[in-house]
Amino acid sequence: MKHLNIEQKCPKIGVFDFTGCEGCQLQLANKEETLGAFLAAIEVVNFREVSSANSDDYDVALIDGAITRADEVERLKAIRKQAKILVAMGTCACFGGVNRLKNAYDLDEANREVYGDHPKETMPTMSVGEVVAVDLEVPGCPVNEDEIERIVQHLVWDLPIPRYAYPVCLQCKQRYTVCRFDVGELCLGPITRAGCGAPCPAGGLGCWGCRGPAEAPNYEEFFALAKERGFSDQEISDRLSFFGGFEEVL
């Protein structure tokens, strides 16, 4: 189909869920005002949460969730074989997300605590990239609807994907949000990759770093600032380890 005399691709997209809350795939349908046009630009051939159609003929695989069991490793490898482009969609897929917190506990003991005498199969949480090669990473808990739309625009019209080198701090300034440090709260905004539009500080919550590190974050200054404002080492490391994106400084 041609639009404005430009040949559009209509990529076949599969959406696949692993360990997580399935909230990221839900964002695909959460921009209601453009949902119709969005669906017209792509062909959704496999999306278990919203469709019974389940073709294995897809070009792009959007992966939602982290990898926490042996069967997920096999399923993910099979998807990698089929997909031309594999996108890690959301913080769980990119870093393991909050699921990674369980790696700090003894898993046999965890199993006993939850399931008693009937332990269930599990393993330490891995990101998608720890199992297969990833072509595109879109972090966020959940992913930002606009960013997902731009990924699709990239796939359909080869438009470039904005790459946010700068931190969330900048997007707070753009929307005149009061700095969370100034209201006495810890915030990872100075070191976290922007692109979310900074909804958390605007809603009254410091950044928890779901998008992982910005380009060349100034950790030294950040730690100095956080300590100067009276936050303990434990508070800072609790925050940095929450979504699994800051393992490089933990």
Added chain:
Amino acid sequence: MTASQENTKRINLNVDVHHLTRVEGHGNIKVRVTNGELTEARWDIVETPRFFEVMLRGKHYTTAGILTARICGICSIGHCLASVRATENAFGVTVPQAGAKLRLLAKHGETLQSHVLHLFFLAAPDFLGLPSAIPLREVNPDVFGLAARLKGLANRICDAVAGRTTHPVSIQVGGMAQMPDRHVLLDLKSQLERSVDDLGATIELFCTLDIPDFVRETEFVSLKGERDYPFIGGRLLSSDGVEEVETNYRPMTNEYVTESNTSKWCKLSRESFAVGALARVNNNYHRLHPKARAAAVQFDLAPVCHNPFMNNVAQLVECVHVVYESIDIIDELLDMAGAEIMARVKPRAGQGVSAVEVPRGILYHEYEYDDEGRIVRANCVIPTTQNNANIHHDIRALVKQFAVDGMTDERLELLCSMLVRAYDPCISCSVH
């Protein structure tokens, strides 16, 4: 042997659904009828376990609501609310009235969002003979537009009040972090008023759908509405007559582990019970908004209804309820400009329980805190966990009723799948 007995002997049916579609999470259905005998009928949850209760251990109280919101991508506001309330109950904190009203408005936004998502995108395609709601964009753009508008409105309420639809940011221990501006509230109100026509069109559409005729008597558990239709906190009630205070949720749920499921199962007075929109309507019918009751009448939905497929209708009735009640809440909030929305919080050692009616049924969070405000022990009992045994036994009864001469594997698979979808299961949640 009579002719009909011989016909029965010829009935052989086989349903094997691996990872059921159009539900949240991963579950399997297995049915086998051999020579007219039901030899197997199962509902199994195979979702990967996540161990949230373990991950909560040692966490600071300010973290619990943010972490547990991530249990569910659809009802994260409900989880966050249950979490912060459990903490407030442990610390003896009372949320200011305006904060509590704002929370209910966020809750209503989520109920509408989740129910509309389920009704149009997950349930309706079966009734319309479509694999998903995506083709509706072309075959019935009016209905597609209707669904997108209602869902959009619900999400804008959540964004404005909770800071974000999925994984809220403004719901915090002590109350709410922000009050939406007056013009935002007025805009939401006018959008809600305009949505009444869309709700009417939705009712008209669902009146034309053919709800399967199936009844299995069961027990319904929900919050008990004292004055209002209940959503946040209160006494616990079962349609078999069991009544408990909120803190006594354990004898109301009785979780147990089964061999083949990663979700636990629950029971109360019988082998299973149900929670969700139908349970709430059954137990609190007379507390519904009059307009919502009028919608129920259009579908002949009256308590106690034992047809699980009517949960779809009960969800639609609740959509009407939350839209009208949201308009009233906004009016009250407009009169409370400048009121306190956040209480002072001082952590202390102790236990707290909270019960919240989330879209799929009653949800419980319980935390035990040390004196520094860190979690010693946590327990979450999820609506779908409570429904799983009921779904399992429903499938058995459904197959017994419908495994008659002329039934095909495909038709039975569709009926079983529709039955499970009617519960709107949130399987990831149930295996938190």
